[in-house]
Amino acid sequence: MANEQKHDGCCSGHHCSSEHTHGKKTLTVLESAAAVASDGTAALSGKAIVYSVHGMDCSSCAKSLERHMRTLPAVKDVSVNFSTGKMQLVSDGLQDDAVIREVAKAGYSAQRLERRTSGEAVKKDQAGTLLTTLSGVFLALGFASSLTSLDASVSTILYALAIISGGYRPARSAFYAIKSKSLDMNVLMSVAAIGAALIGEWLEGATVVWLFSIGNLLQTKSIEKTRDSIRNLMDLAPPEAWVKKGERLTRMSVEEIGVGDVIVVKPGEKIPLDGDILAGHSSVNQAPITGESIPVDKQAGDAVFAGSVNESGALEIKVTKLVADTAIARIIHLVEEAQEKKAPTQAFVDKFAAMYTPIVLILALLVIVFPPLFGFGTWGEWFYKALELLVVACPCALVISTPVAIVSAIGNAARNGVLIKGGTFLEKAGAIEAIAFDKTGTLTEGKPRVTQVVAVGEAEDVILAIARTMEERSNHPIAQAIVAYAKQKQIAARAGDDYQALVGKGVQATVDGVVYYAGKPALFEELGIDMSPWKEQIASLQVEGNTLIVVGTKHELLGMIAVADAIREITVGAISQIKAAGISEIIMLTGDNAGTAKKVAAQTGVDRYFAELLPQDKVEAVKKLQQEGKVVAMVGDGINDAPALATADLGIAMGGAGTDTAMETADIVLMADNLEKLPHTVRISRKALVIIKQNIWFSIVVKLVALVLIFPGWLTLWLAVLSDTGAALIVILNSMRLLRMKP
Numbered sequence: 001m002a003n004e005q006k007h008d009g010c011c012s013g014h015h016c017s018s019e020h021t022h023g024k025k026t027l028t029v030l031e032s033a034a035a036v037a038s039d040g041t042a043a044l045s046g047k048a049i050v051y052s053v054h055g056m057d058c059s060s061c062a063k064s065l066e067r068h069m070r071t072l073p074a075v076k077d078v079s080v081n082f083s084t085g086k087m088q089l090v091s092d093g094l095q096d097d098a099v100i101r102e103v104a105k106a107g108y109s110a111q112r113l114e115r116r117t118s119g120e121a122v123k124k125d126q127a128g129t130l131l132t133t134l135s136g137v138f139l140a141l142g143f144a145s146s147l148t149s150l151d152a153s154v155s156t157i158l159y160a161l162a163i164i165s166g167g168y169r170p171a172r173s174a175f176y177a178i179k180s181k182s183l184d185m186n187v188l189m190s191v192a193a194i195g196a197a198l199i200g201e202w203l204e205g206a207t208v209v210w211l212f213s214i215g216n217l218l219q220t221k222s223i224e225k226t227r228d229s230i231r232n233l234m235d236l237a238p239p240e241a242w243v244k245k246g247e248r249l250t251r252m253s254v255e256e257i258g259v260g261d262v263i264v265v266k267p268g269e270k271i272p273l274d275g276d277i278l279a280g281h282s283s284v285n286q287a288p289i290t291g292e293s294i295p296v297d298k299q300a301g302d303a304v305f306a307g308s309v310n311e312s313g314a315l316e317i318k319v320t321k322l323v324a325d326t327a328i329a330r331i332i333h334l335v336e337e338a339q340e341k342k343a344p345t346q347a348f349v350d351k352f353a354a355m356y357t358p359i360v361l362i363l364a365l366l367v368i369v370f371p372p373l374f375g376f377g378t379w380g381e382w383f384y385k386a387l388e389l390l391v392v393a394c395p396c397a398l399v400i401s402t403p404v405a406i407v408s409a410i411g412n413a414a415r416n417g418v419l420i421k422g423g424t425f426l427e428k429a430g431a432i433e434a435i436a437f438d439k440t441g442t443l444t445e446g447k448p449r450v451t452q453v454v455a456v457g458e459a460e461d462v463i464l465a466i467a468r469t470m471e472e473r474s475n476h477p478i479a480q481a482i483v484a485y486a487k488q489k490q491i492a493a494r495a496g497d498d499y500q501a502l503v504g505k506g507v508q509a510t511v512d513g514v515v516y517y518a519g520k521p522a523l524f525e526e527l528g529i530d531m532s533p534w535k536e537q538i539a540s541l542q543v544e545g546n547t548l549i550v551v552g553t554k555h556e557l558l559g560m561i562a563v564a565d566a567i568r569e570i571t572v573g574a575i576s577q578i579k580a581a582g583i584s585e586i587i588m589l590t591g592d593n594a595g596t597a598k599k600v601a602a603q604t605g606v607d608r609y610f611a612e613l614l615p616q617d618k619v620e621a622v623k624k625l626q627q628e629g630k631v632v633a634m635v636g637d638g639i640n641d642a643p644a645l646a647t648a649d650l651g652i653a654m655g656g657a658g659t660d661t662a663m664e665t666a667d668i669v670l671m672a673d674n675l676e677k678l679p680h681t682v683r684i685s686r687k688a689l690v691i692i693k694q695n696i697w698f699s700i701v702v703k704l705v706a707l708v709l710i711f712p713g714w715l716t717l718w719l720a721v722l723s724d725t726g727a728a729l730i731v732i733l734n735s736m737r738l739l740r741m742k743p
Contacts, residue, residue, distance in 0.1 A: 107173030135166025215725025545596025
């Protein structure tokens with residue numbers, strides 16, 4: 001292992017409070033409402049009213065609706081996002097009913113979202129299901145009548161009814177799309193259906209409309225399932241709580257409860273608001289917030305989060321955050337923001353599709369006019385081929401290939417305690433080659449533990465009993481570590497008196513009439529004890545990162561207690577899984593000395609370390625890794641390691657459930673205070689990239705094959721529709737595999 005030292009001095013390296021900028025201003029939740037999103041579109045102000053829109057099955061639908069709403073004089077600004085199915089609207093007194101009517105004109109249904117109802121899905125589109133069913137029935141009856149001796153006009157009328165019932169909504173959407181100077185898939189499909197009817201291909205036209213309608217219905221239901229993966233998080237926190245008023249308990253809505261109120265949560269109930277436990281102890285399942293698989297023991301003084309489950313004892317909790325500011329509310333807000341930010345791949349595909357559709361229309365016109373003009377076939381034959389071209393060339397599957405995968409991956413991660421702040425960061429996480437970890441508090445617990453007791457003049461039990469007697473009155477972390485270790489070994493303290501703190505050196509106390517000391521080796525050298533027999537052992541323990549507490553009297557040494565920052569139980573397994581997920585190099589950054597760094601690296605499986613770093617040196621270490629050509633992620637606590645998090649290609653903060661700053665500053669936040677979910681983050685990011693590439697190539701290949709089959713006359717119009725809607729549905733289902741991916 002390489003030991004790359006940056007400074008001779010030793011520094012803990014955890015006192016930097018710089019903001020995490022990543023080349024952009026750090027935003028609070030309120031500021032982000034007026035910020036510029038990563039795809040270049042401005043998010044609307046806090047005055048915007050949010051509506052959930054049902055029925056959009058690709059991003060061109062969102063653009064058409066947005067353009068239609070902009071034509072209304074009362075609308076000041078509007079933003080429609082396909083990924084989340086939401087519309088933000090700023091208007092001059094436009095009532096909800098009017099907004100919903102205008103959305104319906106464009107072929108979609110809308111519902112205003114309130115804070116507590118934002119987790120509710122829009123009512124099912126029963127009208128769309130009914131019209132699709134009617135279209136299928138008329139199509140079947142028309143086909144059946146064509147096989148009988150009935151007049152041909154009967155089947156034609158039934159086919160026409162199939163086209164009208166199934167094509168009513170797409171035609172209406174197409175009308176408003178054209179009116180708002182937008183060309184979407186509804187326009188292309190409406191032109192194809194009308195064209196088929198004009199040339200007498202009624203069966204083809206009816207089949208096209210029905211297949212398109214049923215395809216839209218299936219796509220919409222599938223996409224709504226991915227959106228619900230986040231909406232369902234809102235239902236985790238109960239809407240009411242028991243509030244303690246004197247000795248009485250009153251049931252109140254969580255919106256009415258203020259900071260400082262005391263709530264009571266009974267065993268088996270969900271915790272309704274974030275707070276600190278005043279009384280009681282229990283085992284709390286925090287999996288919905290942090291993704292931790294094992295319930296956490298909680299007692300007075302510990303923090304708890306809304307949405308977690310109180311599994312055993314009753315708890316009295318002092319509320320610390322309003323319902324809108326709880327950890328789960330912030331998770332939902334930030335994840336929905338993340339889903340609205342376009343990944344680089346999605347932004348590119350959207351730009352491509354915007355240019356692609358008009359080009360296809362022009363090509364279709366050329367196909368209609370030029371071949372028959374030069375004597376290559378009849379007008380009707382080439383008109384039919386042009387209709388097929390319109391249907392086949394619809395870019396829906398391509399456009400939908402990225403956003404559904406992004407929404408599914410971000411939703412899965414959020415349910416498992418990982419907050420990914422946008423598609424851009426998901427793509428970056430999938431490309432990471434090296435991960436740099438801060439040592440203290442990330443790989444290690446950040447608090448000392450006894451690692452070894454060295455007996456010299458007395459048995460280990462005697463040394464610990466005397467040490468506990470002297471250290472019990474101290475609040476110093478090392479003293480508390482020794483007391484905790486003695487308790488664990490069930491070694492009781494002895495009766496003592498005349499306690500004294502020796503500032504900067506140690507402590508002393510009289511036990512059984514004998515004055516004992518506990519402190520640094522230098523304290524005993526001052527007392528006149530010859531430490532030379534133990535100097536080599538002391539030096540060896542210190543090089544390994546231990547702090548030594550020597551226990552003895554003025555005349556003899558009883559023993560030594562080695563204390564060090566303990567490695568987290570989850571760390572070794574997590575690093576092993578991260579390597580298995582495909583990360584080529586694990587690096588540790590620490591302000592500790594080289595000996596400590598070497599020992600921790602060996603114990604955890606770290607490949608390389610940078611020791612004796614000041615906070616600013618961590619930035620230089622990250623830059624050095626980047627200069628070596630690596631895509632680097634940095635894992636820290638989101639506050640102390642902010643400069644290094646900002647410098648890395650991807651900043652990952654730990655323990656976001658307890659810190660607002662971590663949630664705001666990092667690109668990815670592990671809600672639990674351990675590395676348990678980092679391997680899942682790496683795996684799902686890489687899987688998302690693979691699925692996006694699969695979707696894009698599948699969409700392109702299907703289009704190319706269908707286009708090639710048009711000109712020899714091997715492709716019918718209904719097969720063209722089946723290839724388009726089928727490809728879109730397969731892309732959606734492929735993306736939805738990310739929802740089921742387990743840690």
